[in-house]
Amino acid sequence: MRRKRLLHSISLGLVLFGVWLLLSGIFEPLLLGLGVLSCVIVVLIAHRMDVIDREGLPIHLGWRILTYWVWLAVEIVKANLDVARRILDPKLPIHPLLVRVKASQASELGQVIYANSITLTPGTVSMQVAGGEILVHAIAREMAEDLERGEMDRRVTAVSERAGGEIA
Amino acid sequence: MEVLRDIASWALLVSGGGFCMIGGLGLLRLPDVYARMHAAGITDTLGAGLILAGLMVQGGLSLVTVKLFLILVFLLFTSPTSTYALANAAHRQGLAPLLGATPLDSAATDHKDETSSKP
Amino acid sequence: MFVAATLALLVAMGLALARALLGPTVYDRVLAVNSFGTKTVLLIAVFGFLTGRPDFLDISLIYVLINFIATIAVLKFLKFGDLGTPGGDPGSDREMAE
Structure with missing residues (x-):
C-alpha cells in the first residue's frame, strides 16, 4: 500500500512537471529548478491533504481510457x-x-x-x-x-x- | 501547403462559430432550464472543440498547440461537472422540468415560470 | 478568417447575455453566465491569434478554471447562503435521494 502511494506521488510529480514545462516553454537551469521545487511542494501538500489516491490520480485506467x-x-x-x-x-x-x-x-x-x-x-x-x-x-x-x-x-x-x- | 492549412483552419473556425451560435440560439429558444443545458452543451463540446481545433491547425507543432489542447481538456473536464452541479441544484430545489412534447409557445411558458417563481 | 470566428462568438455571446437578462429562474441566469464564460474563453483565444499575440492563450487557460470555480461558487452560495461552511458531506447525496 505504501509502495503504491509512492508510485502515485511520483507520477503526480511527473505529470505536474510535464504540464509546467509545456506551459512555461523556457528551458533555463534557474527556471527549471524553480519548476521542480514548486512541483515538489505541491506533491508534499497533496500528500498532507491525503488526496493522492486512485480517485485523485487514476493512473490505473491506463490506455483504455x-x-x-x-x-x-x-x-x-x-x-x-x-x-x-x-x-x-x-x-x-x-x-x-x-x-x-x-x-x-x-x-x-x-x-x-x-x-x-x-x-x-x-x-x-x-x-x-x-x-x-x-x-x-x-x-x-x-x-x-x-x-x-x-x-x-x-x-x-x-x-x-x-x-x-x-x-x- | 499554406493555402491548404488556411482552408482547413477556416472551415473548422467557421463551423465552430456556427455551432456556438446554434448553442446560443438554443439557449434562447428552448423552453426550460434543463432543456437549455443541452444547448449550452453544444457550445461547450463541439463549438469549443472545432474552434480550438481550427486554431491548433494554425499553431502547427508548437507550444501554442499544446496550450490550446490544454484549454480544450480543461473545458471538457469542467463543463460536465458544472452542468451536473447546476442540474442537481435545480432538481433539489424542486424546480420541475417541463416534460412531454412541448408546443411552440416558449414565450408563454417563460411567462408562467416567472410568475410562479416570484411569490 | 479569425474575424469571422470572432463575430460568430460575439453573436453567440449576445444570445447568452439575452438569456441571462431574461431569466426567468436564477438557474437560467447561472447557466447563461457559464455559457457566456465558455465563449469568452474561446474569444480570448481567437483574439490572441487575430492580433498575432499568442500570450493571450495563458489568460484563456486561466479563464477556463476561473469560470468553473465561479459557477460552483455561485451555486454553493445559492444553496448555503455563504461560502465558508463546508458543503454537504459525502453521504448526503444518498440521504437526499427519495
Whole structure:
C-alpha cells in the first residue's frame, strides 16, 4: 500500500512537471529548478491533504481510457448534430423526459465517469447520481432509448473496473 | 501547403462559430432550464472543440498547440461537472422540468415560470 | 478568417447575455453566465491569434478554471447562503435521494 502511494506521488510529480514545462516553454537551469521545487511542494501538500489516491490520480485506467475517449468523441459529435438539427428546426421537435438508468460501475470513480459522459453528450444531462442509478434528463425519446440500451454503461464499466480486479 | 492549412483552419473556425451560435440560439429558444443545458452543451463540446481545433491547425507543432489542447481538456473536464452541479441544484430545489412534447409557445411558458417563481 | 470566428462568438455571446437578462429562474441566469464564460474563453483565444499575440492563450487557460470555480461558487452560495461552511458531506447525496 505504501509502495503504491509512492508510485502515485511520483507520477503526480511527473505529470505536474510535464504540464509546467509545456506551459512555461523556457528551458533555463534557474527556471527549471524553480519548476521542480514548486512541483515538489505541491506533491508534499497533496500528500498532507491525503488526496493522492486512485480517485485523485487514476493512473490505473491506463490506455483504455484513451480508446474510450475516442469512442465518446464520436458519440458526442453525433449527438451534437442531432440536437443542433432540433434547435434549428422551426417546429422545435423536442420531447423532454426523465429516465433512470442503471450505473453498473462498482467504484465511485466509474460512476463519475459515466455521469460526466452522459452530461458531456448533448441531449442527455445527468441530474442526480444515487444508489447505483442516474436520473437523466433527455431532450428527446431517441436519446433516452440510446442510453437505455446501455452501451456507454458497458464501456465505462470495462474501462474502470477491469484494472486488477480491485475496487477502490 | 499554406493555402491548404488556411482552408482547413477556416472551415473548422467557421463551423465552430456556427455551432456556438446554434448553442446560443438554443439557449434562447428552448423552453426550460434543463432543456437549455443541452444547448449550452453544444457550445461547450463541439463549438469549443472545432474552434480550438481550427486554431491548433494554425499553431502547427508548437507550444501554442499544446496550450490550446490544454484549454480544450480543461473545458471538457469542467463543463460536465458544472452542468451536473447546476442540474442537481435545480432538481433539489424542486424546480420541475417541463416534460412531454412541448408546443411552440416558449414565450408563454417563460411567462408562467416567472410568475410562479416570484411569490 | 479569425474575424469571422470572432463575430460568430460575439453573436453567440449576445444570445447568452439575452438569456441571462431574461431569466426567468436564477438557474437560467447561472447557466447563461457559464455559457457566456465558455465563449469568452474561446474569444480570448481567437483574439490572441487575430492580433498575432499568442500570450493571450495563458489568460484563456486561466479563464477556463476561473469560470468553473465561479459557477460552483455561485451555486454553493445559492444553496448555503455563504461560502465558508463546508458543503454537504459525502453521504448526503444518498440521504437526499427519495
